Amino acid sequence: MAEDTIRNRRPPLTTTLPAPAPPSLSVDESDETDANISKGISVIDILRVLTGVLLLSVIFSWFVTDGESITWGYKPKYLRWNNLKNLFKPPLLLTDEQLLQYSGANPSLPIYIAINGSVFDVSASPQTYGPGGAYGFFSGRDASRAFVSGCFKEDLTWDLRGLEEMYITGDVREQDDKELSEISRLESSGENDSRVRYLKKRRDRRRKEAWGQVEKAISHWEKFFNNHEQYFYVGKVLHPDLSGTPVRELCKGDKKP
Ligand code: HEM
Missing domain, CATH: 3.10.120.10 (Cytochrome b5-like heme/steroid binding domain)
Incomplete structure (x- = not known):
């Protein structure tokens, strides 16, 4: 009987706890992330953008000046x-x-x-x-x-x-x-x-x-x-x-x- 009671006893109500927060980043990991961000805008990227702007300027100048100049008419x-x-x-x-x-x-x-x-x-x-x-x-x-x-x-x-x-x-x-x-x-x-x-x-x-x-x-x-x-x-x-x-x-x- 005692065993029966024990067997049929409803399991105790459990309170739902919030999911544990992810472990906070250690100092080393945060440095790594910063490094990744700054790697995102590298010198190569800047050069790429500048080359693109230059190329666009050359193309526009060529069209605007009827094929006469790629430097908007300026000759250093x-x-x-x-x-x-x-x-x-x-x-x-x-x-x-x-x-x-x-x-x-x-x-x-x-x-x-x-x-x-x-x-x-x-x-x-x-x-x-x-x-x-x-x-x-x-x-x-x-x-x-x-x-x-x-x-x-x-x-x-x-x-x-x-x-x-x-x-x-x-x-x-x-x-x-x-x-x-x-x-x-x-x-x-x-x-x-x-x-x-x-x-x-x-x-x-x-x-x-x-x-x-x-x-x-x-x-x-x-x-x-x-x-x-x-x-x-x-x-x-x-x-x-x-x-x-x-x-x-x-x-x-x-x-x-
Ligand atoms: C101190 C007085 C002056 C000096 C030193 C002078 C000098 C010159 C020079 C060196 C040029 C040639 C520019 C070039 O290589 O493209 C030139 C062009 C010209 N100048 Fe004078 N100038 C004088 C006064 C005048 C006056 C008073 C007149 C008008 C009456 C005049 C009319 C012209 C004209 C029409 C041109 C263009 C000529 C062309 O392209 O063939 N200049 N001037």
Whole structure:
């Protein structure tokens, strides 16, 4: 009986316990996971994305520019063929007489122009710089002065001395002339040295400022030829020393091209 009771006894009610939480990650395992995440964006992946973007840009540029450019029309200076070739050549050093050979008169030679001693190959524009071209008078020489003054007959020379005078104009020129007369009056009478020194300093400063404008104009043209898509730098022209020769006057002639 006792055995029977035991056999028929209903099993005790069990309370359902929540499933045990998974064991938390040990420190080592979590490091491994971080490593896996960072492995997910590797350098190779970045390179892949960049290559993809580059490829898309090349394709779009090709279509948009009608097959003319894969770089949206931009040609980096040192990727231009002539500039690349020049990187491996020693720069030319010419005298003024040698430079004259490259005026375009001899069709077997390139056309060179020079500005501020730097020589550029402008053979790509024979209609402009060749014989009879609109600016053919610039070819085969360093005519820096004419580039600033616009005097294409009288100023075909590299001699820039005195050219700053062209930037002293109007009221400033009037004042400058007055000061010059005062200087010569005071000097001839031998009085007021300090006033003379003061006036001379003022006139020098004025010329320095004006010279800055000459330099700006020259640098504008140098940059123009240097950055031009089809022209390229080839070397230097060496000019004779001009010290001791008279400073040129400003031109009076025709300024039209
Ligand atoms: C300081 C005065 C000037 C200088 C130094 C100068 C210089 C030049 C140069 C070097 C070029 C050729 C650019 C190239 O290689 O593509 C040029 C082109 C040109 N310039 Fe002048 N210029 C001056 C004034 C003028 C004036 C006043 C006019 C108008 C009356 C003018 C009209 C032109 C024209 C129409 C072209 C294009 C010519 C062509 O592509 O064949 N320039 N200029």
